[in-house]
Amino acid sequence: MNSTEPDSNQIYHGQVYRQMGLSDDEYKLVVELLGRRPNLTETGIFGVMWSEHCSYKNSKPLLSRFPVDGPEVLQGPGEGAGVVDIGDGYAVVFKVESHNHPSAIEPYQGAATGVGGILRDIFSMGARPIAVLNSLRFGPLSSGNSDSSKSNVSRTRYLFGHVVAGIAGYGNCIGVPTVGGEVCFDECYSGNPLVNAMGVGILRHEQLQHGRAEGIGKSVIYVGAATGRDGIHGATFASEELNQNSDAKRPAVQVGDPFMGKLLIEACLEVYESGAIYSVQDMGAAGLTCSSTEMSDKGGVGMELNLNLVPQRAEKMSAYEIMLSESQERMLFVANPGREEDIFAICKKWDVPAVTVGHLIEEPVLRLKHHSETVAELPLKTVCGATPIYQREAKMPQEVIERQQQSAISWEVPEDLNSVFEQLIQTPQLASKSWIYQQYDFMVRTNTAVCPGSDAAVVRVEGTDKALAMSIDGNSRYVFLDPRTGGKIAVAEAARNVVCSGARPLAITDGLNFGNPEKPEIFWQLEQAVSGMAEACNILKLPVTGGNVSLYNETEGEAIYPTPVVGAVGLIENNVHTTTQYFKNSGDVLLLLGETKNELGGSAYQQMQLGNICGLPPELDLNTEQTLQQTLLEIIRSGIVNSAHDLSQGGLALVLLTSCTENYGIAVDLKSKLRPDVVLFSESQSRVLLSVAPENVELIDVVMQKKGVPCFQIGKVLSAETSAASGTPEVGSFEISLNNNPVIQADLQSLRNLWQNAIGREMEHSL
């Protein structure tokens, strides 16, 4: 043992275990289970394995509400990532993972290693990664009129810029396209930004790998980058609130090496193909500790590791440091007997270090040797199976009721809706995200059929006529106002995005980002949101095949908005069904599916008008939603839909603008008894905008009537060029009237410029 490390008695008397994330009661339970006081390495192992990040001790009872099975699910939660059959012998692998706290402290590396981590989850299943997406949350990019928040805004811009650069730096280099994502800016994320990354991969069924260590005597092989002192106790850090001292935890942030990541992907895929390994797990959160204990526990065996054999990049690392390091780009293999040399040869070709570090043993314990001494010996059922599960107390806060009772619309109809619209489309929330996604290589591997900017990204499945549509979504404003409805909407909207692209949603992955669950008000949010999500999953028949829980997202005691994000993957049976949101032909008819209601609670428009949100979020009837999605998919597949665009933040007006291209504008006339601003900006659910050829309007109308989906003919697509050439004023290129009275009349190109460049302008604008 390292002489400067506290011994087991000092850990007890000095309550050192608290620094490792164990509560007094948890430590007591560990002592009871072991029948002795653990030493430092052992305490550290319990600290990470019993953290929320690894054990889901606070969320497990809630997560069991999610449906996880389905006829196409090949692997549900529990392994690196979920796996769903897509036919023809192929399957899709996908999962979302958070890297919130590291990104708050060291945004570039925090975000980069978030991408690296989720990609390892994907290829640890045997899949070739084909895409990454991300979901980001930051504070506001501008300070508005208040002086006090200037330093916050400058910090936010730094975080935002570096998170995007980190995602780009890792994803671009490793050669996996970043095809989509979403971002929101709100005061509640100023101190605690969110960085969730979703990975997607493809495999043939026979390529599926697992993480069960089975077969006494088999070699345990360490593959990848050497272990350093970075990221020690990262999983524990991820499960604490942020405070003034968090900067001091920068060493808990890992450093990524995408070049090694690329070599590791190729080496692993080649090793799998050779049949030389029995099982594999990546070293992610809690590094060697998590991979070694989980693999052997799953297989019902024990594992003995000689830590002297672990490649190390720093001198004199202790057993504690080696086990707790979260150095990146590392994998753990269990070799098939006699195949070790084959593994080494492939790894050598790719210049990836690989070394036998131990073997499987009969006794179900993790035994660690260091300098010829046994430095830890822990029964696996205590480390992996005895985590206390907490049923936290939930309490609906009085302020939620009060907020819900406030009127969602407390201002007069603005006189100049043109300028309101111009202002709205420049809020970073609604503005084009091209400033972000143009920093990502979204085309590498040349399968990207629909690039970022449309409802969902579409990536073709090589060797088939199929494609996958993928989307990540979550509107935390709705969840804040009413967590249950907000949770439902998060699922419904991610699925709707995928349907709009011509895909049948297969399954979802969830990223639950919440505050401190020990507070009853926070736990209530979590419970309600999960219930709403589960209900939506059940009705829309979407299994949850994996996900991530990130709690304690608080700064100085202030929690973020409850932020569940949902990643949905859908299957496009044939590439010809692929549909985008963009208008294609002049003269096409615009159809609005779904009912527009007086719903501004939690809307982007309300946020802009009031500077905060109140009232109730839009309603969501899941049966209506299901009918809409099914019917829409049916007509898309029949080939009569030229564009489809889901209505969400910013309502109908924004959807009209973002369906226009530089070549196509609109002339729309709406009929409604609602206020004009409500008609334009309401965020009512279960609505989709279609453009279709005039000759198909009647057919679609009949289908919609039959299914009971409201369908309104609201206008047509215009060629932006002809309106200018024919001498008509260019203001006509984006024209919306309500009951025959013009409400928005604008020049399409200037609107598009305002919308397109708003985030870039914001980032360059001096404070």
Add this chain to the structure above:
Amino acid sequence: MRCAVLVFPGSNCDHDLYKAANSVEGMEAEYIWYTHDTLEGFDAVLVPGGFSYGDALRAGALAARAPVHKALQCAAASGIRILGICNGFQILTECGLLPGALHRNSGLRFVCDSVSLEVSNTETCFTTGYAGKTDLPIQLPIAHGEGNYTCDPETLQKLEENGQIVFRYSGSNPNGSLADIAGITNETGNVLGMMPHPERAMSAWMGSADGRIIFESLRQ
């Protein structure tokens, strides 16, 4: 026509280039590992994009000194056609087969987009197929952080006079490159380096099929 697609550690457009070349009738592509010491038997060499050696030192600097580079020099000297795309262009400038260098983009950010390009010379063996094309400028994707081409004034003058500037950005210049240069050849015209990715523009569903013409011209 047999094409070698070089693979360096960290290349990540090798697969795309391989697919693209193999999709052109009469072209057959094979991967060639960076440790090979000969390129004999190949009619063309394709140097892919990506982040060879993780861009350590400078983009392309280490790949330009990898074992295969001697064979690449021989191939160039013997008149074999060599096409370097993105990181491949950077590698070709680093190993001296093309003049000049590629700096960090003027905006200091990686840029992934589709750009308009003028084909400034349709008489090279890579661009003859553009000669009769009326639908101009052409559209090709770009994805790079270091595509800002630069060289000294004498070299630029030579490039201009010899018709070595093959592609120029048309409209807006995404990276600040000198004289809007997007792609150049060597003096003898058998080596082309370009930042845009023709292998990403092989059919309409990709957004453009303008890249296919380069492969078809190369095959002639």
